[in-house]
Amino acid sequence: MDSILEFIVGRYNYWLYILLMMIGLYAMISKNNLTKKIVGMNIFQTAIILFYISIGFKKGGTIPILEHTSHAVEVSHFVNPLPHVLMLTAIVVSVSTFGVALALAIMIYREHGTLEEDEILKCLEQ
Amino acid sequence: MSGTMTYHFSVILVTFGLLLSFITYAMTWIKRSLCLPFAVLSIGFLSYCSFSLFILVIERGPFEYYLGGWPPPIGIAYYIDELNAFLSLLVYLVALINLLCNRERFLEKQGDRIGGTMALYILFITGLNGILLTADLFNLYVLLEIASLTGYALLAIGDKRQAPFASLNYVFLGTIGACFYLLGVGYLYIKTGSLNMQDVSRLITQIPKSPTILSGFIFILIGIWIKMGLFPFHIWLPRAYTNTFGPISSLIAPLGTKVMAYVIFRVILFVFGKEFSFEIYSLGHVATLFGVAAILYGAITALRQTDLRRMLCFVVITEIGYIVAGLGVGNINAIRGSLLHLLNDVAMTFCLFLSADHLIVNTGTKIEELKGVFQKTPFGSSIYVLASLSVIGIPPSPGFFGKWYLLQGSLEAQNFWVFGAILLSSLLNTVLFFRTFEEGYYHHTESPSYGPKKTSLSAYGGILASGLLVVLMGLLAHPIVGHIVDPFLLRARLP
Numbered sequence: 040m041d042s043i044l045e046f047i048v049g050r051y052n053y054w055l056y057i058l059l060m061m062i063g064l065y066a067m068i069s070k071n072n073l074t075k076k077i078v079g080m081n082i083f084q085t086a087i088i089l090f091y092i093s094i095g096f097k098k099g100g101t102i103p104i105l106e107h108t109s110h111a112v113e114v115s116h117f118v119n120p121l122p123h124v125l126m127l128t129a130i131v132v133s134v135s136t137f138g139v140a141l142a143l144a145i146m147i148y149r150e151h152g153t154l155e156e157d158e159i160l161k162c163l164e165q
Numbered sequence: 166m167s168g169t170m171t172y173h174f175s176v177i178l179v180t181f182g183l184l185l186s187f188i189t190y191a192m193t194w195i196k197r198s199l200c201l202p203f204a205v206l207s208i209g210f211l212s213y214c215s216f217s218l219f220i221l222v223i224e225r226g227p228f229e230y231y232l233g234g235w236p237p238p239i240g241i242a243y244y245i246d247e248l249n250a251f252l253s254l255l256v257y258l259v260a261l262i263n264l265l266c267n268r269e270r271f272l273e274k275q276g277d278r279i280g281g282t283m284a285l286y287i288l289f290i291t292g293l294n295g296i297l298l299t300a301d302l303f304n305l306y307v308l309l310e311i312a313s314l315t316g317y318a319l320l321a322i323g324d325k326r327q328a329p330f331a332s333l334n335y336v337f338l339g340t341i342g343a344c345f346y347l348l349g350v351g352y353l354y355i356k357t358g359s360l361n362m363q364d365v366s367r368l369i370t371q372i373p374k375s376p377t378i379l380s381g382f383i384f385i386l387i388g389i390w391i392k393m394g395l396f397p398f399h400i401w402l403p404r405a406y407t408n409t410f411g412p413i414s415s416l417i418a419p420l421g422t423k424v425m426a427y428v429i430f431r432v433i434l435f436v437f438g439k440e441f442s443f444e445i446y447s448l449g450h451v452a453t454l455f456g457v458a459a460i461l462y463g464a465i466t467a468l469r470q471t472d473l474r475r476m477l478c479f480v481v482i483t484e485i486g487y488i489v490a491g492l493g494v495g496n497i498n499a500i501r502g503s504l505l506h507l508l509n510d511v512a513m514t515f516c517l518f519l520s521a522d523h524l525i526v527n528t529g530t531k532i533e534e535l536k537g538v539f540q541k542t543p544f545g546s547s548i549y550v551l552a553s554l555s556v557i558g559i560p561p562s563p564g565f566f567g568k569w570y571l572l573q574g575s576l577e578a579q580n581f582w583v584f585g586a587i588l589l590s591s592l593l594n595t596v597l598f599f600r601t602f603e604e605g606y607y608h609h610t611e612s613p614s615y616g617p618k619k620t621s622l623s624a625y626g627g628i629l630a631s632g633l634l635v636v637l638m639g640l641l642a643h644p645i646v647g648h649i650v651d652p653f654l655l656r657a658r659l660p
Contacts (some may be wrong), residue, residue, distance in 0.1 A: 068336055080340050087344050122354070123483070125303055129347065132310045139317050140336050146329035147323060163197055163327055 050091035059086035073147065073154045077140045078141050084133040095122035171221045174214040175230040175243045175298055179308075182211055182291025186284040201272065204283035205264060205455030208290070212257035217296070220251040221433050223648065227656070229300065237300070237361035241532045244300035244362070248504070248653040250426060251645075253297045254513045256420055260290045265498070267412035268521060268626020270526075274410060275322065282322070286416070289315040293424045300330035302350045302436070303361045305428070306343065309392070310422075313339050316417055322410040331404040338401045342391030343386045352381030353436075366436045374447055382446055385432060396459030397487055403478040405644055409526060414474060415518035423511050426488045430504065434490070434657035449495045456490025457586045459483065464590035467597050473521055473532050476597065480517070480556060483590055491571045497659050499574025499583075504650045505566030505642070512638045513555045513564055516631040522547035523620070523628055524605070532601055536608040541591065544625060546605055548632040553598040555635050558591050564639040566646075 041144025063086060097160065100118040148154055151162050185207040192199045222228070227246035231237070231239070264286065275282045281505040292312025299305050317339065322330040354360060357368040358379050367380060387398075394402040402422075406414050435444045440446040463483030470476035485508070491503025523545035530535045555562035568587060575583040637646070 049567065053409075064341075067341075076337065080337055084340065084344055087348055090348070091351055094351065105415065128307055132307065132314075132430075135314055136336065136340055137311070139314050140333060143317070143321055143333040144328050147333065150326055156220065159330055163330065 040145040053090070056086045056090040057094070060088065071156050073144050073156060073159075075157075077137065077144060080140065081133060081137050084129075084136065088129055088133070091126045091129070108152040168629060169392065170601045171217050171573055173227070173228060175219075175245050176217045176232060177501040178211060178218070178298065179213050179291060180293045181214075184292065185211070186287035186291065189287060189444050190280045190284035196434060197277075200263075200280040200283050201268060205261070205268075206236050206266060207287055208257060208261045209246050210259055210295075210459065211290075212254070215250070215254045215257050219247075219254050222247055222250045227652075234376050238359045238364045240633075242300045242363075243298045245298055246653060246656070249297040249427070250430075251649050252424070252508065252511070253294050254299060256290055256293050256297070256424070259419060260416060260512060262627050262634070263412060263416050263515070264573050266624050266631075267415075268623055269621055270412055282319075285315045285318050289416070290420070291321060291430060292327070295489060296428060296594045297302070297423055300362045302353065302362060302365065303419045304360075305349060306347050309346070309404040310342065310343055310430075312421070313392070314342060314422060319413045320366065320409045320417065320509060323412055327404070328410075331401075335401040335405040338391055342398075344388070345391070345595055346388030348386030349381040349386075349388060352377050352384065356381075362431070362436050364434050364579060366438055369441065371439065371473060373441060377467075379446060382437060382442075386429075386448075388427055389428050389432070390455070392487075393422045393429070394482060395455055395483055395489055396462050396482065399459070399485075402482065403420040403475055405480075406478045407472060411474075411522035412507075412511050415515060415522055418426045418478070418518050419511050419514035420479060422485055423507055423514075426485065426507050429489070432506075434659075439495075439657060439659060443495050446560060452489050452493030453580065453583060454489075454493070455488050456493050457582050459486030460490060460590045461588040462486075464593040464597075468593060469509045471532055472524060472530050473535070473601065474518075474530060477514075477521055480516060480594065480597075483594070484514065484556075487567070487571060487587065490586065494571075494575050494578045494580050494583055495562070496578050498577060500572025500613060500659060501646065501650055501654060502567050502572075502574055504653065505646060508565075508645065508649070509555075509563035509567050509638050509642075512631070512634045513552055516548065516552035516560065517556060519565040519631045520545050520552055523624070526620075531540060532604055535604040538605040540601075542620070543627055545620075546629050550602065551632050552635060553601075555639070557594045557598060561639050563642060566639070570646075 060083055063081070063083030065078045066082065067076050070076050071081060095118055097118050100116060102119040103120045103142055105112065143156060147159065151159050153159060188206060189200055192203050207582060209531070218544070227244070230243040230245065232243070235241075271282065274277060289312055292308050292315060294306035296305055296312060299308060317332050317336050321329045323329065351530045353365055353369075356372060356375055357365050357367060359365050372378060391398040406418050409417075433448065437446075439608055460483050463479045464484055467476050467479035468480060488503045488507050488510070491499045491506065523542065524535060524538050525546070526541050528536075528538050555564040558564040558568045568591065571587055572584060575581070575587070613618050
């Protein structure tokens with residue numbers, strides 16, 4: 040029992056990101072409104088960003104800026120900055136994906152006058 | 166040009182590509198009519214860089230380029246070998262021919278937004294080129310997103326009303342694919358702490374059976390498979406490519422999927438390594454299964470299409486199936502065949518989509534509207550026939566050589582599923598294309614609603630150039646295998 044609890048609690052960051060990812064995926068698959076789908080997509084991307092942030096973190100670690108010191112530096116005192124830097128780029132990507140998707144949604148709305156997927160499909164079949 | 170300068174072309178291709186696309190857009194502020202000539206010049210310049218890089222690699226062998234002089238694993242490296250230099254040259258050639266060929270149609274359709282369209286066009290090929298040359302897993306993700314985002318925007322330019330909706334569906338699936346890839350890279354990073362491909366592959370050999378690496382492997386594979394439109398993940402492909410503006414489909418259909426197919430080879434052979442992928446993770450069975458399914462599904466579904474370009478989209482799905490099935494068989498001849506097929510397919514699919522687009526302009530999108538098109542445009546139709554025969558695999562054409570190695574490899578491996586699927590799909594493709602030939606050649610009913618359109622000299626020139634590209638790839642099949650594909654396989658430590 041304890042080992043299971045430890046398995047769940049000890050890795051709570053992974054559980055959270057999977058949960059968030061599934062919420063996003065669920066919205067993308069099951070929602071009928073295109074705007075909701077786009078928001079779902081953004082949640083999906085955010086989940087991965089949080090995953091990266093959490094793998095760079097260390098308990099009790101601080102920001103990785105070194106002052107001029109003569110003695111050796113203990114690596115475990117500093118969080119790993121690389122995943123965080125990578126995520127700055129990924130955030131830009133996710134914002135631009137969001138932008139492109141919304142622009143396409145505007146084009147669709149101008150064409151069909153609605154953002155409900157079933158109505159658009161009905162419109163396209165005619 | 167001195168040799169040291171040519172080394173820098175590897176990064177100039179990407180940085181200047183990004184820069185030139187923004188300058189192209191800025192041309193709108195000076196004079197709108199300057200945008201298209203400037204875009205042609207930019208792509209011409211980039212093609213020249215790519216060509217001299219290719220010559221350098223052929224002369225001196227593959228090399229690594231460190232961005233800013235920082236060696237990996239700290240800095241980002243670009244790795245240039247014969248295969249990706251050649252593929253990058255093909256990407257630029259296809260983009261240049263396509264732009265010159267469809268100059269008038271771009272101006273007619275996007276006249277008031279030509280600056281933005283051309284900027285996206287250059288960004289798209291720059292993204293693809295970066296994917297080909299980079300040796301850094303995260304850099305690959307960023308460039309993949311550059312190529313995808315511009316691809317979504319370009320595909321939304323449509324002749325038909327469905328285009329934006331089809332493109333948005335592609336955005337959803339494409340984003341899932343890219344996110345899975347990113348997640349996979351994260352898993353590899355947890356275990357190895359590195360993003361450089363060579364470094365990761367060195368570190369992975371020390372932890373062969375880690376479940377984290379396995380998860381990373383699966384996520385990366387599924388992510389790229391979604392992007393390349395392999396069978397169960399292909400849903401976005403026919404819709405997005407059918408409904409878009411013709412010249413865009415002849416740019417994206419040959420390039421997008423093939424570059425992602427190259428990434429599969431790069432990741433499997435150079436990051437995870439052959440032993441790990443095939444022996445520990447038993448990729449062979451999975452890839453064979455998906456590949457054979459894609460071949461059969463593509464070939465059969467193409468038969469019941471009534472729309473010409475939609476039919477060609479299913480042909481693309483079949484071709485992707487060949488490449489993955491060849492990888493699944495896993496011996497040297499099959500992998501050589503699938504790499505050769507990948508290269509040939511860029512030329513074949515491009516020629517096919519370009520000439521089919523010419524036929525569509527002259528008649529209509531439906532296959533039954535092709536009646537009498539061979540009389541109306543004998544030149545465009547004959548190039549279409551050339552490309553179709555190459556896809557079927559008639560001997561001197563490039564399609565034949567790829568299939569020959571694939572069949573040889575699958576026989577050596579006693580893999581009769583792949584062997585049968587390739588033969589059957591070639592047969593089905595024959596039926597498929599002869600149906601369109603029959604409509605075009607034997608039925609002479611003039612459809613009154615479509616008159617023959619005036620085609621400019623440059624459009625004819627472009628179609629001819631694409632046909633020549635196919636013929637050249639066929640004639641040069643032997644040197645391509647000897648100087649481009651085989652060195653790649655040798656470095657991947659395939660026997």
